[in-house]
Amino acid sequence: EEFFASVADKSDDAALRGDYSRADDQYAVQQDWDGYTPEQHERWRRLYQRQLQLVPGRACDEFIAGLTELHAADAIPHLDQASDTLFKATGWQLVAVPGLIPEHSFFEHLAHRRFPITVWLRDESEFDYIVEPDIFHDFFGHVPLLLNPVFADHMQEYGKGGLKAMGLHGLTQLARLYWYTIEFGLINSAQGLRAYGAGILSSGGEIEYCLSSPAPRRIRFEVERVMRTLYKIDSYQETYFVIDSFQQLLNDTTPDFTPLYAKLNSLPALPADSLLPVEINLPAR
Numbered sequence: 680e681e682f683f684a685s686v687a688d689k690s691d692d693a694a695l696r697g698d699y700s701r702a703d704d705q706y707a708v709q710q711d712w713d714g715y716t717p718e719q720h721e722r723w724r725r726l727y728q729r730q731l732q733l734v735p736g737r738a739c740d741e742f743i744a745g746l747t748e749l750h751a752a753d754a755i756p757h758l759d760q761a762s763d764t765l766f767k768a769t770g771w772q773l774v775a776v777p778g779l780i781p782e783h784s785f786f787e788h789l790a791h792r793r794f795p796i797t798v799w800l801r802d803e804s805e806f807d808y809i810v811e812p813d814i815f816h817d818f819f820g821h822v823p824l825l826l827n828p829v830f831a832d833h834m835q836e837y838g839k840g841g842l843k844a845m846g847l848h849g850l851t852q853l854a855r856l857y858w859y860t861i862e863f864g865l866i867n868s869a870q871g872l873r874a875y876g877a878g879i880l881s882s883g884g885e886i887e888y889c890l891s892s893p894a895p896r897r898i899r900f901e902v903e904r905v906m907r908t909l910y911k912i913d914s915y916q917e918t919y920f921v922i923d924s925f926q927q928l929l930n931d932t933t934p935d936f937t938p939l940y941a942k943l944n945s946l947p948a949l950p951a952d953s954l955l956p957v958e959i960n961l962p963a964r
């Protein structure tokens with residue numbers, strides 16, 4: 680239910696929310712934690728508590744473990760403090776940014792194990808639905824899994840892959856991979872199907888929908904299939920791709936994508952609701 684492209688689909692056209700005037704050449708800003716109002720901290724607490732009670736049995740264990748370590752329930756987090764916690768765990772850091780940033784800077788940050796976090800919090804009218812990523816989505820959705828070593832390594836490789844894809848006409852395909860994994864991915868666990876994508880985990884509605892609604896397709900993750908598949912940015916996803924482990928995600932994305940981009944650029948994309956004849960639509964739980 681949080682529909683935005685973290686790879687900055689919006690950066691070219693629509694005006695971006697956020698104050699970019701003080702950003703440095705990598706789009707980093709100061710968080711100005713003292714500038715948040717009591718109402719904003721209170722809204723953060725309500726967003727956090729709503730998601731926290733939805734997480735058990737729906738989010739993967741690795742996410743819950745990371746979230747617990749971050750101790751972010753009581754107020755909008757100090758990004759510097761959370762960054763220290765993260766650095767000690769996996770060598771990642773957080774960088775405060777005004778909002779969506781150009782893809783080159785985004786990939787540069789990831790490639791150096793830095794995750795950009797938007798500093799502003801959504802308005803009350805956007806409590807259930809927000810079009811652009813805010814600090815709640817970026818922090819609650821993305822940071823917990825960066826405390827997991829395998830996922831953290833995958834995220835850095837994604838950033839390096841993004842820089843490489845820019846010269847190979849591969850960004851459209853690579854953005855689909857991001858969307859269907861880092862934002863909207865599902866994972867099989869010993870206890871059953873769970874969510875790991877940040878767009879799901881920061882959403883009050885999709886976190887249940889993605890697991891139990893009979894409407895969307897759930898298909899085994901396969902890199903080439905994912906890279907061919909269009910996605911929805913203004914509704915719940917019509918398809919979710921399911922991995923068996925973060926190690927699978929790391930392994931399957933390790934091969935050189937250069938020939939894949941060349942091949943996929945000459946193939947038509949698949950609609951978001953495709954189910955190919957050979958594919959199995961996995962059951963809702």
Ligand code: PHE
Nearest residue numbers: 836837840932933934935936
């Ligand atoms: N292996 C990919 C390439 O050669 C890079 C990549 C890694 C992309 C991890 C996404 C995730 O381009």
Ligand code: FE
Nearest residue numbers: 685812862877
């Ligand atoms: Fe995101």
